[in-house]
Amino acid sequence: MAAEEAIGSIQSSGSYSFKWTKLHLLRSKTDPLRYEYDTVAAKALHQLQAIAKTKGYSDDPRKRPDLYQLLVETHESHEDLETFWKQLHKVPDWVDWDQLERGQRFFYRYAAANLMGFALQGFVGENSAASGVVEVLVRTGGFSTRVLLHRLLETFQWLLQVTECLSAIQPGGAGHISTVRIRLLHSSVRQRILKMVESRPGYFDVETHGVPVNALDNIHSIATFCCNHMWLQLPRMGVYPTMQEKKDYIALFRYLGYLLATPDEYFITVDQAKATMESMLVHELKVTQTSRIVCFNFIKCLTDLPPFNVSKEFIEAGSRVLNGDELCDQLEMGRPGWVSYACFKGHCWLVSTLAMAQRISPILDQWIIEHWKTLLHSAVIQSGLKGASKFDFKYIPREGIKVNKEDNGRKGVNYGLLSRPVEMFYLGIFLLGLILVTSACALVAASLRLVIPYPGPFIFRI
Numbered sequence: 001m002a003a004e005e006a007i008g009s010i011q012s013s014g015s016y017s018f019k020w021t022k023l024h025l026l027r028s029k030t031d032p033l034r035y036e037y038d039t040v041a042a043k044a045l046h047q048l049q050a051i052a053k054t055k056g057y058s059d060d061p062r063k064r065p066d067l068y069q070l071l072v073e074t075h076e077s078h079e080d081l082e083t084f085w086k087q088l089h090k091v092p093d094w095v096d097w098d099q100l101e102r103g104q105r106f107f108y109r110y111a112a113a114n115l116m117g118f119a120l121q122g123f124v125g126e127n128s129a130a131s132g133v134v135e136v137l138v139r140t141g142g143f144s145t146r147v148l149l150h151r152l153l154e155t156f157q158w159l160l161q162v163t164e165c166l167s168a169i170q171p172g173g174a175g176h177i178s179t180v181r182i183r184l185l186h187s188s189v190r191q192r193i194l195k196m197v198e199s200r201p202g203y204f205d206v207e208t209h210g211v212p213v214n215a216l217d218n219i220h221s222i223a224t225f226c227c228n229h230m231w232l233q234l235p236r237m238g239v240y241p242t243m244q245e246k247k248d249y250i251a252l253f254r255y256l257g258y259l260l261a262t263p264d265e266y267f268i269t270v271d272q273a274k275a276t277m278e279s280m281l282v283h284e285l286k287v288t289q290t291s292r293i294v295c296f297n298f299i300k301c302l303t304d305l306p307p308f309n310v311s312k313e314f315i316e317a318g319s320r321v322l323n324g325d326e327l328c329d330q331l332e333m334g335r336p337g338w339v340s341y342a343c344f345k346g347h348c349w350l351v352s353t354l355a356m357a358q359r360i361s362p363i364l365d366q367w368i369i370e371h372w373k374t375l376l377h378s379a380v381i382q383s384g385l386k387g388a389s390k391f392d393f394k395y396i397p398r399e400g401i402k403v404n405k406e407d408n409g410r411k412g413v414n415y416g417l418l419s420r421p422v423e424m425f426y427l428g429i430f431l432l433g434l435i436l437v438t439s440a441c442a443l444v445a446a447s448l449r450l451v452i453p454y455p456g457p458f459i460f461r462i
Contacts, residue, residue, distance in 0.1 A: 004028065005282065013281035014125075014324030016232060023275035025266075030283050033219065034132070034210025038261035041187040044071070044084035048184075051077075064392060067184045068177060088180055088259060089171045094268075095255055097166055103252030104163040106245050109358065109365060110234060111372035113351040117233030118159075119302070120315065121322040123152075125232070126224045128295040128331060130284050132209035133217055138290055139193065139204065145406040148301040153384045154391065158182060159225075160376055161388070162256055169255070174388070179259045181391040186213040186260070218262040220280045226253035226267070227277035236322055238352030246270045287330040293405050295331045300408045308422045313340040318347070339427070346426030349433050 004027060005011060005020045012018075048067050051074055057065040075085040107114055127133055161168055162175035169175040193212045196203045204212065230246050241249075247270055254267040266276040303312045313336035320328045320335075321344055358365035381388050418424065 011278070011282050013278075013285060014327050016281070016324075018278050021275060023272055025276060025279035025283070027283060030216055030279065033216035033263075034214050036215040037190060037211045037213065038183065038187060038215075038218075040080075040084050040087060041183050041261060042191065043080040045184060045187040045191060047078045047080050048074070066390065066392070067188075068181050068390070071180075071184075088176075091171075092255070092258060092264070096251065097170075099248050100169065100252045100255060101166045102244075103248035103250075104165070104169075105369055106241070106249045106252075107159070107163045108369040108372040108376075109245075110229075110239055110241075110351065110355060111368075111376065112347075112354070113234050113237050113239050114229055116237070116318065116347065116351075117229055117322065120318045121233045122224050122228055123298060124295055124319045124331070125323040125327060126220070126228065126285070128287075128291045128298065130217075130220060130280075130286075132214075132284070133220065134288070134290050134294050135204065135209055136189065136193065136212045136217075138294060145297050145301050145408045148297060149305070150385070152301070153380055154389045156376075156380050157385060157389055158391075160380060162252075164373065164377070169252075176259070178388075178391060179256060183260050185391050189213055215261075215263060216284075218257065218260060219266055219276065220284055222253050222257040222260075222262050222267065223273065223277040223280050225256075226250045227273050231274060231277065233322060237348040239355045243270065285327075287327070291330075292332050295333065296405045299333075300406065303408060304410050305408075309420050310422055311340070311420055313337065314343055314420075314423050317341045318344045321348075340423075342430045343423045343426040346428070346430035346433070350426070350429050 005024065007020060007022060009020045010017055011020050045067070048065070048070050052065040052067075052070060055065070057063050071081060071085065075081040127137070158175075158178050161178050164175065167173050169179075190212045193204050194206075197206060206212075210216065226249050229249070230241050234241060250267055250270060250273045254264050254273075257267060258264045265272075267273045299312055299315050302310060302315055304310070312334065316328070316334050317336045317340035319333060321341070354368070358368060
């Protein structure tokens with residue numbers, strides 16, 4: 001086992017550095033969590049499968065049961081199901097619904113920055129480089145470029161549902177139901193992989209990576225969702241959440257983590273949540289060849305995707321800004337030119353300016369929150385997914401399924417002034433910003449000249 005980090009030592013992950021404290025998690029604490037998992041849902045899943053079998057359901061996609069609906073109908077019939085049901089519907093004493101509602105608004109308040117952060121840091125910097133998580137993901141086949149977009153949209157669907165409104169995350173709400181479905185899905189994936197390992201020990205390295213979808217994976221995922229915005233994503237785009245916003249958003253995901261069987265004590269306070277995130281950066285990020293495959297396919301999936309037609313170089317520039325060159329080099333990402341960086345800088349200037357304006361004007365803040373909520377729900381759930389997903393077990397681990405690097409099958413775009421509208425818009429913001437800064441500097445210089453006239457030309461003598 002590697003030596004433990006010393007209290008007061010400076011740790012770093014890419015361009016992010018911090019001091020190790022008593023709140024941080026030692027390996028002796030995190031490593032055993034790889035072998036802990038959600039036994040309550042596992043027992044409930046076993047009972048649901050037994051009930052489904054008696055009703056004529058099977059693994060055939062046409063005869064696959066809706067496990068959540070089956071749980072609703074039969075939870076009173078077995079002790080394990082009733083225990084699972086009661087846990088899901090019990091609201092912990094520490095839940096403050098008003099605070100969670102404020103946390104929901106945080107996502108839409110900075111939606112443009114949050115979405116960019118999720119994609120380029122949360123996925124590229126965390127999921128791709130978290131070796132245990134990525135080894136599970138590639139065995140489901142869901143990270144082939146043929147289906148990756150749909151899988152990403154499902155993740156965003158869940159995020160939109162749990163942030164839509166307060167009633168959505170309360171028992172019986174759409175976000176609450178989707179969270180339960182995902183918890184059952186996690187148990188199904190774990191069960192399937194462990195069964196395969198029994199007959200094919202080399203299929204998944206349990207000794208190295210732990211039990212699939214384990215407690216540490218859950219902690220890492222919740223930290224990625226609620227902490228990375230605050231310290232790894234938004235500040236690098238010029239947006240600085242307030243302490244209250246941090247408290248509210250972390251509290252929201254502490255509750256969602258509870259519903260997903262994540263130990264919630266790691267997110268009790270802002271300081272503890274930050275230390276948990278930083279501990280994951282030190283212990284969990286390790287680039288492997290599988291990481292490179294997932295990163296490659298992710299970039300391919302988004303490149304030239306209509307109607308935005310974002311370029312590979314723009315994705316790489318944003319990834320390097322948010323993750324640092326060292327990690328991106330390990331992931332074998334390309335090095336884009338200055339135009340791509342200028343486009344991403346235009347994005348940063350836009351979201352930071354909007355954030356400042358929203359703090360000045362509550363009316364503007366409310367309008368932007370409602371605008372993004374309507375736009376995203378329409379684009380992701382109605383248009384992208386053609387209706388809400390039920391998170392059924394369709395990406396099933398099987399022998400021989402393991403994703404490799406793939407192309408996206410698109411022809412690309414015909415280059416022109418409007419061929420890449422997002423990048424052209426951000427480039428325009430960047431150029432406008434340069435003009436405004438230059439003009440402001442010239443105006444200040446002229447004003448100073450009027451106030452304090454120079455007696456004569458400067459003469460430099462040696």
